[in-house]
Amino acid sequence: MTGMIKLHCLACQTIAGTKAVPGGVILENDSWIADHCLGAFGMGAIVLKTKAHRENLWELTPEESSSLGFALKTLSGAMVEALGAERVYVSLWVDQPPYHVHFVLQPRYPGNSEAWGLKGWKLQLVRLFRGNLTQRKPQKHRKRYATISHLPKMPKIT
Numbered sequence: 430m431t432g433m434i435k436l437h438c439l440a441c442q443t444i445a446g447t448k449a450v451p452g453g454v455i456l457e458n459d460s461w462i463a464d465h466c467l468g469a470f471g472m473g474a475i476v477l478k479t480k481a482h483r484e485n486l487w488e489l490t491p492e493e494s495s496s497l498g499f500a501l502k503t504l505s506g507a508m509v510e511a512l513g514a515e516r517v518y519v520s521l522w523v524d525q526p527p528y529h530v531h532f533v534l535q536p537r538y539p540g541n542s543e544a545w546g547l548k549g550w551k552l553q554l555v556r557l558f559r560g561n562l563t564q565r566k567p568q569k570h571r572k573r574y575a576t577i578s579h580l581p582k583m584p585k586i587t
Contacts, residue, residue, distance in 0.1 A: 440478045440529035460493040461500050473512045478531035508536045515539045
């Protein structure tokens with residue numbers, strides 16, 4: 430069943446406040462919430478997730494689906510401007526229970542595209558297993574995001 434908060438779901442725990450996310454919320458509307466990524470996706474990575482527990486994209490409400498593009502555009506632009514990223518990769522992984530629709534926005538910084546001479550999934554594996562870098566400076570990144578005066582609030586869908 431989707432739509433309800435599931436206490437054994439990490440995304441639901443962060444939304445409910447029972448699991449802390451360093452740096453807090455970056456962007457939020459009635460349907461989506463974006464915060465710093467827990468895990469090893471690298472410095473500055475953001476997770477955009479549905480506020481309601483959704484297990485599949487086809488379960489999104491019209492309001493959730495219509496505000497998704499705006500959220501991805503706004504967040505990726507903020508990452509380029511605030512963090513100096515030259516690219517922002519967006520991925521969707523809902524591959525293990527408890528399933529919860531979420532997108533990971535991962536910045537690629539200038540000069541880091543060929544780190545260790547690896548590309549694609551091989552580079553992602555190295556990043557995944559070299560340790561949790563995301564937790565080191567979330568407050569610094571939050572402050573950078575906060576300096577963007579034109580970062581709009583996500584519109585409410587009526």
